[in-house]
Amino acid sequence: MRIISLMGASALALAAGTVIAFAGGHAEFWKKAAEPFQGVTIRGVTESSPPSLYIREVLAPEFEALTGIRVDVETTSWDQMFDKGIKDMEAGTGIYDMVYIEQDIIYSYLARDFLTNLSGFLADNPELQAPTYDEANFTTFADYFKDDDGNLYGVPMEAFLKVYLYRKDLFADPDIQAAFKAKAGRDLVPATTHAEYAEIAQFFTDYGQENDLKLWGTTAQAHTGHVASWYEYFESVAPTFGVYNWGIDAGNNFSASTANGGTMNGPEAVAAMEWWLSMRDIAPPEAPASTWTEVGTTFGAGRAAQGLVYGENAGWIAADETKSLVVGKVGVALPPLADGVMAAAESGDGYIGYYDGGAFGMPHSSKNKAATALFLQYIGQNEVQPDWAVAAPRVTNTATYDDPKVVAFNEELGGYYDLIKDKGYLFAGAPAYPFHAQVREATAPIFYQILLGDLSPQDGLDQMAAAAEATLSELGYRQ
Amino acid sequence: MQSKRLGWILLAPTLAILFLFGVVPFFYVVYVSFHSWNPFAVNPEMIFNGADNFRQIVFDQAFLNSVGVTVMFVFFAVVSELILGYFLAQAFMRDFPGKAIFRTIHTLPLIMAPIIVGSVWKLMTTPSIGIIPHYLDEWFGITMNIGTSVPAAFATIVIMDIWHWTPLVTLTLIAALVSLPPDPFEQAQIDGAGKRQIFWHITLPMIAPAVVATVFIRLMDALRTVDEVWMLTGGGPGSATRFVGVHIFKEVFPKTNYGYGSTISVIVLYLTIVTCWLLYVTMLAPRNKRD
Structure with a gap:
């Protein structure tokens, strides 16, 4: 609700003040560049998430008022968004001028040559190049949307970390601290290892039961029929045990099984699975039916003391009083790690968790490329970022971190932006x-x-590695 | 002659639309089903592979499993809807206080989109948060978790389908019952026939065409159920509710396995036609022959 009201207020204020805001010489550019496209409508499809809703409710009307180009942003479910976008690009129908590109799908899109090279397009059309837009303004997250030559294929519009969220109030409660110390023999602080995390999780689950509270020690995104659980394991849990890139070795004939040089079914992967399943077993009962959305809801409802939560949810959990019961009570930390994982991440040989996000790209099939390029630059400017970062917590431009509004909001988020x-x-x-x-x-x-x-972790991972290799052979990637 | 030509002219737009959006896509799916085609493969082109896909389907455990759970679902859902729908139709044939309101409320689920129905039921059945598991636990001490319990997930989907579609069966059967002539019933009563005899020997044979038509409609709908299940369980736990429709969806969209997905679609269409034909042969054909 806070996000919606912020958006509403922002929409009114910003739409009214658009001309004034850009009157410092740049408003003229937008008007002039948009002159040939008066009456044109550009259409986009994206996931119904706070950052996308901000584009639809605030940035699109603002751009329309400034340029006369109408922007129609369709926000829908994650599955539908991909379904609609891919079908349109495959058929080349050109219904959409902009599509949301989630970071994990960009490589498929590039392989299919769905997207327009934005760097090249702007270089070829200098009259469209906005003075306030510069690819160098983006954080390094933009690198995910570049090809080997450094050409950008999508303007980043959201970027999050899947972070270790914990309840500051519970961790700081003197009685709880004393009880934990009596039980564990150490201070109650956010975990840095899996053993510590498990110990804290068990403590809080027991604490909830003993005190008849609806409180458990951890969240678990462990849906038994939705890919959210698969993602939690491969993107957030396995890397903390040293299993990277899903355990597939792309440089070694796309091998997944240990027998062929992969790590999908190796001892680290098995240990990661066993640990995660043990956490699932002491998580709230809704865990086996939880996707990323329900995990956010569980934490926001105050039902978990700690958990791995997507940044897009961490924002409202920490700061939106109309949706969250734990506002001001949330801290963020790095996820617990196995030995050697931090060193590998520091040296660039590994990573400790998932950097999620997406960009807006322009399909080749777009029929309004010039007008679309203008809008994409508009949402990529430093000037529009701070309000966006406060209304829908996400940062894609380096300068945003230092904006006073964002610095203040960072405090509310428990240091998430830091x-x-x-x-x-x-x-x-x-x-x-x-x-x-x-x-x-x-x-x-x-x-x-x-x-x-139905399957033990070892047997299941063995079968998964075999299935992955079979599929990769079928698709022709594995020889 | 002129009126015949005029008839064809008037029909032409409909036939053209049917041809374009019904016949052409159907033959295209059949064509694709004889190919290997995944646009995200190293070779994204369509490659003719004869009957390989059809051969593969026979040994595809995931597909066979999906057919199995679909048949079970269709059986439990359609039979329950038919029985419940008949009793409700009989109830609505009589007068009782609040009948109009009850009939309106009873019909409301019909106007809801399946995706909404799935969302509503998901909210109601989410473990420990939803109203159904909450009260099952509070009143009866029963723990219901559709994320871990296969029977719970399956039963929930059947009940959801019954809730959604029984009103359709009720309405169809009311229409059939209303149109029945009173004479045979009066004569049977004079001859001393009991309620059960009247049902088996007069009512049921007379409404059989409506019953069969309703079963056809529900059967075809139930066989292609996707939206509600997708929202509620996503096909889980495991593959316990991965019905054929969900299986095809996963094969065609996320996996982009267009060739094999088309093959499954063709086979499922064939199975649906065969099932409907068997139903027709066993229930209606003998009666038509007698008439």
Whole structure:
């Protein structure tokens, strides 16, 4: 509700003040550049998330008022967004001028040559180049949307870390601290290792039961029929045990099994699975039916003392009183790690968690490329970022971190923006696989069997590695 | 002659639309089903592979499993809807206080989109948060978790489908019951026939065409159920509710396995036609022959 009201207020204020805001010489550019496109409507499809809603409710009307170009942004579910965008680009119908590109799908899109090279397009059309837009303004997250030559294919519009969220109030409660110390023999502080995390989780689950509270020690995104659980394991848990890129070695004939040089079914992967399942077992009862959304809801409802939570949810959990019961009570930290993982991440050989986010790209099939390029530059300017970062917590431009509004909001978020700024480099997006969804879908049914206990972690991961290799052979990536 | 030509002219737009959006896509799916085609493969082109996909389907455990759970779902859902729908139709044939209001409320689920129905039921059945598990636990001490319990997830989907579609069956059967002539019933009563005899020997044979038509509609709908299940369980736990429709969706969209996905679609269409034909042969054909 706070986000919506902020958006509403921002929409009114910003739409009214648009001309004034850009009157410092730049308003003329937008008007002039948009002259040939009066009456044109550009259409985009994106996920119904706070950052996208901000584009629809605030930035699009603002741009329309400034340029006369109408922007129609369709916000829908995650599945529908991909379905609609991919079908449009495959058929080349040109319904959409902009599509949301999630970081993990960019490689598939590039492999299919769906997207327009924005750097090249602006270089070829200098009259469209906005004076306030510069690719150098983006954080390094933009690198995920570049090709090997450094050409940008999408304007970043959201970037989050999947962070370790914990309840500051519970961790600081003297009685709880004393009880934990009596039980564990150490101070109650955010965990840095898996053993510590498990100990804290068990303590709070027991504490909830003993005191008849609806409180558990950890969240778990462990849905038994939705890929969210698969993602939690491969993107957030396995890397903390040293299993990177889903355990597939792209440089070694895309091997997944240990027998062929992969790590999908190796001892670290098994240990990661066993640890995660043990956490799932002491998480709230809704865990086996939880996707990323429900995990956010669980934490926001005050039902978990700690957990791995997507940054897009961390924002409202920490700061939106109309949705969250734990506003002001949330702290952020790096996830617990196995030995050697931090060193690997520091040296660039590994990573400690998931850097999530997305960009807006322009399909080749767009029929209004010039007008779309203007809008994409508009949402990529430093000037529009601070209000956006406060209304829908996300940062894509380096300068945003230092804006006073964002600095103040960072305090409310328990230092979340500081974590992205200072430690973001330790996290990584999805591996550069054009076969992302294909391997995921081939292995997910086996993964669900592990969750249900029909297969042991070792047997299940063995089967998953075999299924991944079979699919990669079928697709022609593995020889 | 002129009126015949005029008839064809008037029909032409409909036929053209049917041809373009019904016949052409159907033959295209059949064509694709004989190919290997994944646009995200190293070779994204369509490659003719004869009957390989059809051969593969016979040994595809995931597909066979999805057919199995779909058949179970269709059986439990359609039979329950038919029985419940008949009793409700009989109830609505009589007068009782608040009948109009009850009939309106009873019909409301019909106007809801399946995706909304799935969302509503998801909210109601989310473990420990939803109203259903909450009261099952509070009143009966029963723990219901559709994320871990296969029977709970399956039963929830069947109940959700019954809730959503029984009103359709009720309405169809009311229409059939209203149109029945009173004479045979009066004569049967005079001859001393009991309620059960009247149902088996008069009511049921007379409403059989409506029953079969309703079963056809529900059968075809139930066989292609996707939205509600997708929202509620996503096909889980595991593959316990991965019905054929969900299986095809996962094969065609996320996996982009267009060739094999088309093959499954063709086979499922064939199975649906065969099932409907068997139903027709066993229930209606003998009756038509007698008539």
